[in-house]
Amino acid sequence: MSNVREDLIVTDIDAYLDIHEHKSLLRFITCGSVDDGKSTLIGRLLYETHLVFEDHLTALEADSKRFGTQGAELDLALLVDGLAAEREQGITIDVAYRFFSTERRKFIVADTPGHEQYTRNMVTGASTAELAVILIDARKGVITQTRRHSFLVSLLGIRKIVVAINKLDLVDYSEDVFEQIQSDYRTFAAEIGLGTAGQPEIVCIPISALRGDNITEPSANTPWYAGPSLIEHLETVEIGDNAANGPFRMPVQWVNRPDSDFRGFSGTIVGGSIRPGDMVRALPSGTTSTVARISTFDGDLDEGIAGQSVTLVLADEIDVSRGSVLCAADEPAEIADQFEAHIVWMHEKLMQPGRQYFLKLGTVTAGLTISPPKYKVDVNTLEHLAARTLALNEIGVCTISTDRPIPFDSYTSNRDMGGFIIIDRLSNATVGAGLIHFALRRSTNVHWQAVDVTPEARSALKGHQPVVVWLTGLSGAGKSTIANQLEQRLHALGAHTFLLDGDNVRHGLNRDLGFTEADRIENVRRVVEVSRLMADAGLIVLVSFISPFRAERQLARELIGEGRFCEVFVDAPIEVAEARDPKGLYAKARSGLLPNFTGVDSPYEAPDDPEIRIDTIATSPGEASEAIVAQLRAMNIIS
Amino acid sequence: MRTLTHLERLEAESIHIMREAVSESERPVMLYSVGKDSATMLHLARKAFHPSPPPFPLLHVDTTWKFQAMYEFREKMVAEVGMELLVYQNPECIELGINPFDHGSAMHTDMWKTEGLKQALDLYGFDAAFGGARRDEEKSRAKERIFSLRSAQHRWDPKLQRPELWRTYNARTAPGESIRVFPLSNWTELDVWQYIHREGIPIVPLYFAESRPVVERNGTLIMVDDDRMQLESGEVPMMRKVRFRTLGCYPLTGAIESEAGTLPEIIQEMLLATTSERQGRMIDFDSSASMEKKKQEGYF
Ligand SMILES: Nc1nc2c(ncn2[C@@H]2O[C@H](COP(=O)(O)OP(=O)(O)O)[C@@H](O)[C@H]2O)c(=O)[nH]1
Numbered sequence: 048m049s050n051v052r053e054d055l056i057v058t059d060i061d062a063y064l065d066i067h068e069h070k071s072l073l074r075f076i077t078c079g080s081v082d083d084g085k086s087t088l089i090g091r092l093l094y095e096t097h098l099v100f101e102d103h104l105t106a107l108e109a110d111s112k113r114f115g116t117q118g119a120e121l122d123l124a125l126l127v128d129g130l131a132a133e134r135e136q137g138i139t140i141d142v143a144y145r146f147f148s149t150e151r152r153k154f155i156v157a158d159t160p161g162h163e164q165y166t167r168n169m170v171t172g173a174s175t176a177e178l179a180v181i182l183i184d185a186r187k188g189v190i191t192q193t194r195r196h197s198f199l200v201s202l203l204g205i206r207k208i209v210v211a212i213n214k215l216d217l218v219d220y221s222e223d224v225f226e227q228i229q230s231d232y233r234t235f236a237a238e239i240g241l242g243t244a245g246q247p248e249i250v251c252i253p254i255s256a257l258r259g260d261n262i263t264e265p266s267a268n269t270p271w272y273a274g275p276s277l278i279e280h281l282e283t284v285e286i287g288d289n290a291a292n293g294p295f296r297m298p299v300q301w302v303n304r305p306d307s308d309f310r311g312f313s314g315t316i317v318g319g320s321i322r323p324g325d326m327v328r329a330l331p332s333g334t335t336s337t338v339a340r341i342s343t344f345d346g347d348l349d350e351g352i353a354g355q356s357v358t359l360v361l362a363d364e365i366d367v368s369r370g371s372v373l374c375a376a377d378e379p380a381e382i383a384d385q386f387e388a389h390i391v392w393m394h395e396k397l398m399q400p401g402r403q404y405f406l407k408l409g410t411v412t413a414g415l416t417i418s419p420p421k422y423k424v425d426v427n428t429l430e431h432l433a434a435r436t437l438a439l440n441e442i443g444v445c446t447i448s449t450d451r452p453i454p455f456d457s458y459t460s461n462r463d464m465g466g467f468i469i470i471d472r473l474s475n476a477t478v479g480a481g482l483i484h485f486a487l488r489r490s491t492n493v494h495w496q497a498v499d500v501t502p503e504a505r506s507a508l509k510g511h512q513p514v515v516v517w518l519t520g521l522s523g524a525g526k527s528t529i530a531n532q533l534e535q536r537l538h539a540l541g542a543h544t545f546l547l548d549g550d551n552v553r554h555g556l557n558r559d560l561g562f563t564e565a566d567r568i569e570n571v572r573r574v575v576e577v578s579r580l581m582a583d584a585g586l587i588v589l590v591s592f593i594s595p596f597r598a599e600r601q602l603a604r605e606l607i608g609e610g611r612f613c614e615v616f617v618d619a620p621i622e623v624a625e626a627r628d629p630k631g632l633y634a635k636a637r638s639g640l641l642p643n644f645t646g647v648d649s650p651y652e653a654p655d656d657p658e659i660r661i662d663t664i665a666t667s668p669g670e671a672s673e674a675i676v677a678q679l680r681a682m683n684i685i686s
Numbered sequence: 687m688r689t690l691t692h693l694e695r696l697e698a699e700s701i702h703i704m705r706e707a708v709s710e711s712e713r714p715v716m717l718y719s720v721g722k723d724s725a726t727m728l729h730l731a732r733k734a735f736h737p738s739p740p741p742f743p744l745l746h747v748d749t750t751w752k753f754q755a756m757y758e759f760r761e762k763m764v765a766e767v768g769m770e771l772l773v774y775q776n777p778e779c780i781e782l783g784i785n786p787f788d789h790g791s792a793m794h795t796d797m798w799k800t801e802g803l804k805q806a807l808d809l810y811g812f813d814a815a816f817g818g819a820r821r822d823e824e825k826s827r828a829k830e831r832i833f834s835l836r837s838a839q840h841r842w843d844p845k846l847q848r849p850e851l852w853r854t855y856n857a858r859t860a861p862g863e864s865i866r867v868f869p870l871s872n873w874t875e876l877d878v879w880q881y882i883h884r885e886g887i888p889i890v891p892l893y894f895a896e897s898r899p900v901v902e903r904n905g906t907l908i909m910v911d912d913d914r915m916q917l918e919s920g921e922v923p924m925m926r927k928v929r930f931r932t933l934g935c936y937p938l939t940g941a942i943e944s945e946a947g948t949l950p951e952i953i954q955e956m957l958l959a960t961t962s963e964r965q966g967r968m969i970d971f972d973s974s975a976s977m978e979k980k981k982q983e984g985y986f
């Protein structure tokens with residue numbers, strides 16, 4: 048029993064506390080398919096480390112009779128069972144965190160059961176784990192799920208693997224069965240690169256979670272096994288990852304400025320270590336300085352190491368804010384805005400290539416677009432499959448772009464610098480996660496063509512400011528009519544204009560695109576880019592475009608720039624637009640000839656806060672264009 | 687190379703969480719309930735932002751029925767840390783005179799605490815609130831996120847909860863929504879005590895055994911803290927050496943008989959104890975899933 052010093056609790060509590068204060072911490076994840084014994088194993092670990100109180104045991108006895116699978120015996124699995132709804136269904140569907148501790152270590156276990164959401168849960172649990180316990184049912188051996196678990200564990204960068212071959216009591220504690228499974232696993236693991244040099248290290252342990260064999264001490268039932276018990280191994284396995292020994296990294300969380308005498312940068316060290324006097328480089332600005340102090344509440348430190356939360360004071364006033372990364376000056380992180388990455392999709396709504404999401408990497412939040420996957424990975428066979436998108440629990444390799452250059456390292460060299468979450472801009476949900484492999488286009492290589500004739504110079508010549516007037520609304524709402532009249536009116540005022548009409552663009556520039564959601568997004572993207580170029584040329588660009596999705600119009604606004612973007616909501620109720628039906632399109636759509644038609648079987652998301660809304664029932668096209676001209680005056684576009 | 691101890695790692699993680707929450711929210715607040723977990727959280731907040739004071743106020747959702755020693759301690763702490771303290775008492779409860787004796791513990795807790803908390807958050811428009819809950823407290827808490835999203839009605843919806851990877855937290859909210867942030871998620875009760883011991887964090891004296899006037903009611907020792915205590919016929923307060931494992935409203939908080947007058951002794955008793963911490967807090971007795979129901983309704 049590893050709690051040998053329990054006697055100290057009674058005889059010398061101070062000595063006991065001293066030992067416990069200096070324990071280390073290991074975070075691990077348990078993986079296994081349903082019924083392999085994960086819950087039983089975790090229940091067993093809690094029980095053996097005396098974390099089960101009498102009142103819990105009383106509840107457990109009652110529960111065992113009601114829900115248990117062990118007849119009159121205690122069902123340890125029930126100790127770790129979850130939310131009420133799940134309990135009724137007899138399955139758990141999320142990640143739960145459990146705690147236990149021995150004399151040497153405290154442990155945090157990510158318990159990730161459930162089949163449906165398995166990939167999402169396992170990836171979540173594995174992201175903070177340093178070790179994985181992969182359970183195998185001795186009667187079944189290495190099965191498909193074992194491959195899946197091993198792949199995910201290695202993908203998420205876990206360096207240590209324990210293969211717990213469970214239910215050995217059901218195969219008469221047979222050495223042959225254990226050896227066969229161990230050799231099968233090692234063969235398979237080598238195929239996917241596990242257990243080889245530089246890859247996670249693998250240890251196989253024969254156990255019975257139910258009977259307690261080889262959990263805390265060597266079992267008499269397995270005299271042929273000379274290795275450590277599970278707890279013994281967990282207590283002694285070396286902790287630490289690549290990043291701790293790598294170059295210094297600290298993403299800045301918060302600028303600490305209580306008064307004009309103190310300016311510090313607070314953050315968690317996610318790589319390497321730092322000492323006063325060390326030279327650091329701040330990214331993305333690239334400026335360097337030296338560390339003057341490592342400040343904490345408990346006094347200045349001589350050294351800060353990976354995992355610590357500190358506040359650095361630098362010798363010089365350089366440009367650093369939240370989202371900057373302080374790096375070892377001679378080994379800084381890279382900076383880029385286009386990457387190849389593994390993407391794990393975690394949401395019921397499909398990934399939309401081309402749509403704008405947010406990426407959060409460390410303390411940086413940036414706009415993110417994802418290309419269609421190069422391939423997706425079948426997590427069971429590890430085959431690469433063609434894919435146009437990713438669904439919940441799917442994993443693929445994609446090219447991603449951010450709306451500005453960000454500092455990063457590859458995920459394999461530093462999890463915190465290469466792992467990011469993906470956030471939906473509208474719902475704010477976390478819809479996916481990504482692991483950066485490498486940069487496709489380093490920012491240092493991107494040189495914008497320097498231009499001497501600036502947009503300001505061009506617009507000065509034209510006598511007005513550039514703008515994109517974006518008319519959105521249902522088909523038949525009156526966008527084209529209003530846009531035409533508006534252009535005539537502006538022309539008469541001496542403005543340089545150009546009208547981009549959605550229908551016309553589809554005949555040329557976007558001839559290759561259809562009406563699926565992905566194609567529509569690309570359609571909008573191209574129109575945004577073209578109108579932006581025209582605005583750069585100094586023109587007043589009138590875009591007449593159904594553009595039904597708020598997210599796309601938001602993207603247009605962001606790319607073109609606030610102040611250069613005037614959203615006009617041409618508002619007509621669907622019944623009115625449909626009654627007008629100038630091109631006979633609604634009739635076709637209703638008869639099923641035009642799938643995905645906005646307003647019929649595809650939604651139109653009205654703007655929440657357009658620069659101007661035109662009520663087409665109450666307003667004539669002439670009045671509408673006057674109103675827009677007035678708005679452009681108010682925005683100081685024309686005088 | 688040096689590795690951090692478990693307490694050092696927990697401390698660093700809590701600090702990281704607090705800095706993220708403050709950076710990503712507009713109006714953060716720390717829920718301060720005067721107990722040992724709040725004391726630990728407050729201490730961590732001072733570390734997180736040092737030398738600046740923590741950039742948020744403390745909010746005590748008060749029921750007027752806390753132990754007198756808690757009110758005294760609260761005033762002392764606030765003066766020491768120099769932070770703003772907001773005390774909120776649900777005006778409806780004051781008007782109706784809601785108390786645990788006449789209205790029962792469930793209604794008392796619901797109206798003062800659950801409703802009071804919602805009202806206070808709405809009143810001040812806080813979009814992030816730090817709470818001292820831990821995952822080891824109760825089975826259903828084991829799955830709670832560190833950043834836990836609440837709807838505009840303060841409801842916790844399991845389907846809205848976001849996956850949390852690495853130390854990258856998504857604190858984005860729509861107008862009206864808010865985030866409860868639990869910096870002590872990964873601490874156990876022993877960790878908290880050990881840390882209080884290591885850091886010398888001040889705590890309310892009620893945690894230490896002392897001779898106090900109590901009555902025994904349904905097998906629980908209740909302290910007679912002031913003259914509002916409604917004694918039942920035949921009940922006579924008696925002096926016993928007791929302490930409290932958890933602090934709340936005095937009529938609802940069970941004392942345990944104890945000799946533990948120092949932190950090591952408290953920890954010693956805890957380690958040798960055979961029942962879990964929440965036994966002393968009457969709110970959870972009914973059913974094993976009651977905490978979860980409470981959470982859905984907005985009780986932290
Ligand atoms: N005989 C035997 N049964 C086990 C062992 N471990 C788990 N079981 C049983 O296998 C079943 C599924 O276990 P459980 O822990 O719920 O599996 P989970 O789905 O992986 O959490 C239960 O009936 C357990 O009692 C073991 O080592 N030996």
